[in-house]
Amino acid sequence: MGKKKDAGAKKLGKKLRGLERKLSTYDYLMKVTQFDGATIAPENGAAARGEALAALAGGYHRLLTSDDAVELVHDLHKAAAKGKIGDKQLAAEVRVLARDQREASAIPAEEEEAWTRLTCEADAVWHKAKAANDWASFEPYVDRIVEACKRRATCLDSTKDPYDVLLDQYERGLTMADFDAFCDQVRETVVPLVHGIVQRGYQPDAPFLAERVPEHVQKQLSFDLIDLVGIDRADTTLAFTEHPFSEGFAPGDARIATHIYEDNLISNVYSIIHEAGHAIYELGVDPAYAYTCLAGGTSMGIHESQSRFFENIVGRSRPFMGPLLKVLRRRVPGVYGDVSEDELYRAVNIAQPSLIRTEADELTYPLHVMIRYEIERALFAGEATAHDIPGMWSDLTAKYLGIEVPDDTHGCLQDTHWSGGDFGYFPTYALGSAYGSQLLRAMVAERVDFGEACASGDLAPVRAWLGDKIWRWGRSKDAPELIEGACGEPFDATYYCSYLAKKFGALYAL
Numbered sequence: 263m264g265k266k267k268d269a270g271a272k273k274l275g276k277k278l279r280g281l282e283r284k285l286s287t288y289d290y291l292m293k294v295t296q297f298d299g300a301t302i303a304p305e306n307g308a309a310a311r312g313e314a315l316a317a318l319a320g321g322y323h324r325l326l327t328s329d330d331a332v333e334l335v336h337d338l339h340k341a342a343a344k345g346k347i348g349d350k351q352l353a354a355e356v357r358v359l360a361r362d363q364r365e366a367s368a369i370p371a372e373e374e375e376a377w378t379r380l381t382c383e384a385d386a387v388w389h390k391a392k393a394a395n396d397w398a399s400f401e402p403y404v405d406r407i408v409e410a411c412k413r414r415a416t417c418l419d420s421t422k423d424p425y426d427v428l429l430d431q432y433e434r435g436l437t438m439a440d441f442d443a444f445c446d447q448v449r450e451t452v453v454p455l456v457h458g459i460v461q462r463g464y465q466p467d468a469p470f471l472a473e474r475v476p477e478h479v480q481k482q483l484s485f486d487l488i489d490l491v492g493i494d495r496a497d498t499t500l501a502f503t504e505h506p507f508s509e510g511f512a513p514g515d516a517r518i519a520t521h522i523y524e525d526n527l528i529s530n531v532y533s534i535i536h537e538a539g540h541a542i543y544e545l546g547v548d549p550a551y552a553y554t555c556l557a558g559g560t561s562m563g564i565h566e567s568q569s570r571f572f573e574n575i576v577g578r579s580r581p582f583m584g585p586l587l588k589v590l591r592r593r594v595p596g597v598y599g600d601v602s603e604d605e606l607y608r609a610v611n612i613a614q615p616s617l618i619r620t621e622a623d624e625l626t627y628p629l630h631v632m633i634r635y636e637i638e639r640a641l642f643a644g645e646a647t648a649h650d651i652p653g654m655w656s657d658l659t660a661k662y663l664g665i666e667v668p669d670d671t672h673g674c675l676q677d678t679h680w681s682g683g684d685f686g687y688f689p690t691y692a693l694g695s696a697y698g699s700q701l702l703r704a705m706v707a708e709r710v711d712f713g714e715a716c717a718s719g720d721l722a723p724v725r726a727w728l729g730d731k732i733w734r735w736g737r738s739k740d741a742p743e744l745i746e747g748a749c750g751e752p753f754d755a756t757y758y759c760s761y762l763a764k765k766f767g768a769l770y771a772l
Contacts, residue, residue: 271346274338278355279554281331286512286553288322293511301501301519305386312382319378320371327367335360351550354738359555368417377410381683388681389504397652397670400681404648407683408641425642428686433563433693434740438639441689444755445635448628448692451759456626458772459613460664468609473597475527483527483593484520484534490585491538491572492725497545498538505678506620508537508569510544510559513552517541527594528610529621531586532573539572540565542725546733556736562687564732564741566694567701574624575698576716576724583607585719611769615663617672625766627695629662634677634688642685696758697745701728703757704749 292315299311325331338347338356347353366374384403391400415424418431429436475483484500496514503519510516518537522530543559551557559565576582583603590598590606598606613623619630637654640646646654655674656667667673679687705727706712715723731748745753766772 271338271341271352274334274341275347275349275352277334278338278352278359281325281334282355282359282554284325285322285555286557288318288325290511292318292322293509297501297509297511297517297519299382299385300503300505300507308382308386312379315382316375316378320375323366323369323371323374326363327371332363332367335363351554351556351738355554355556358737362555365418369414370417373410373414373417377414377683380406380410381681384681384683385678388675388678392504392671392675395669395671395675397675400675401648401651404641404651404680407680408648408685411683411685412642423642425639425686428642429689432684432686432690433561435742436563436689436693441635441693444693444696445628445632447755448696448759449632451763452625452628455763455766455772456613456615456629459625459766459770460615462770462772464770465612465614466605466608468605468612470597470601471528471609472525473527473594474524475594475597477522477524479593480522480524480527480530483589484530486589486593487531487534488518488538490589490719490721491535491542492721493538493542493545498541506533506537507678508540508544510541510547510557512557513549514545516544526621527597531590532577532610533620535577536569536573539569542572543568543728543733546725546729547736548734551736551738556738558737560735560737560739560744561741562690563693563697564744566691567697568694568728568732570691570695571698571701571728574695575702576721578607578610578624579713579716580607581713581716582719584717588719608769611765613766613770615665617659617665617667618676620676624695625762626663628692631688631692633658633662637674638685638688696755697741697753699758699761700745700749700754701731702761704731 295311295315295318299308303311335356338352339360341347342353342356347356380403384400384407387403388400391397411428412424415422415427419427423438426437429438429441481500485495488495488498488500493516497516499517501517501519503521506520508516508518518534518541520530520533520537540559543565547557547559559568577586580603583606587598587601587603587606590601611623613625615626616622619627619634622630633655636658637646637651640650640654641648651674652670655670659665659667659673679685702712705724708727710723710727712724715721732744735744739747742752
């Protein structure tokens with residue numbers, strides 16, 4: 263009888279894998295269409311892409327929530343509850359897909375298609391609005407998207423505050439109360455450090471940062487940096503866009519998009535290292551998870567922990583300046599030939615209030631996140647509308663960073679996230695930075711010679727540790743379980759605060 267039960271579970275598991283493969287095909291096609299739309303697709307094709315994406319999103323939704331799929335997941339869930347599934351991976355697939363299915367079933371298919379059309383249209387409008395400093399053209403879309411987010415959140419869980427529901431979508435278990443406590447703790451460290459640096463009035467002299475480097479040279483350098491992080495070039499490609507991003511498509515296919523400024527080479531350097539951190543996470547997921555619901559990163563906080571780990575903890579560390587400078591000297595000898603490692607280290611760690619989040623230094627970065635978080639909370643609490651955002655942005659920038667916002671292009675239009683409906687995403691950037699600091703401590707405690715790996719330019723020991731503790735698990739573990747498993751304790755922002763205090767206290771002799 264036992265063998266018959268096992269055989270029954272295996273038969274159901276085979277059907278589940280067939281369903282997952284079909285779902286992954288829809289997912290792949292949606293990602294390709296979105297990536298092309300943000301990089302190489304012509305502007306006038308936005309409406310057609312919107313229709314294609316709506317059809318794909320609708321097809322994915324209908325397949326996932328069909329009667330047959332619901333019955334299949336239900337039967338597997340029952341089998342798992344009775345201990346009839348001995349395959350740990352299959353058990354994880356059932357758990358994760360059941361959650362995906364519950365959440366998808368809560369949102370009508372027509373709402374999903376309308377949402378996809380709206381965000382695709384909004385993204386096209388945002389690109390034009392940012393270039394033209396035209397908040398007024400984008401403003402109506404923000405209000406529409408916020409209202410759609412509220413409807414969707416209510417469908418998912420009508421017992422919770424809609425913004426808490428959205429936070430949970432990006433980082434399971436995260437609430438406003440949690441993030442408020444995190445912000446309070448981080449502010450206690452960051453604000454005095456920033457004030458101390460401003461009062462000291464000293465910044466390193468680094469004229470080489472503003473030297474012009476042609477686009478074709480920066481493209482060549484970009485691939486050198488991808489090599490340095492440790493990605494096989496056959497697994498990735500490089501595209502160009504307004505707002506840098508990356509996307510994991512499938513095994514052996516993780517794509518990076520960057521933005522090149524000829525008068526700001528370092529911007530592209532750290533965009534590439536950041537996005538390569540996202541890409542290498544996707545590429546490091548256990549191959550056995552391919553074409554299942556376990557493929558891909560588990561949360562945006564964990565994803566940002568990997569990108570910001572490579573960008574900042576590795577990429578802006580003193581030991582890494584040797585390998586980085588070697589690449590810079592090879593590609594741009596006229597600019598970096600006479601720059602020392604110490605000069606480069608101080609230059610890439612200049613901490614001072616600035617306007618653009620993606621260009622912000624490691625110390626002031628969480629303050630940029632807090633600006634966006636406060637605006638989003640006000641929107642979802644009904645305390646503000648899109649019309650209020652430019653004024654709020656200016657006020658909060660003055661409050662947190664002490665600087666004036668000259669225009670909306672450098673203020674509330676700078677990020678792409680709201681055009682895609684990604685309300686609740688921004689907090690994960692700050693959490694990701696904090697996760698990374700705790701991961702570093704655990705890595706070093708397990709005798710990984712982090713400094714030597716960075717100094718040698720061979721990051722294999724770092725990749726191996728992260729691959730074992732984080733990447734390979736894909737979506738099979740949520741963020742809290744991953745952090746505790748890797749670090750031996752729950753998440754604690756104290757490590758992040760200590761990291762920032764030690765690093766910037768030393769850099770500025772505070």
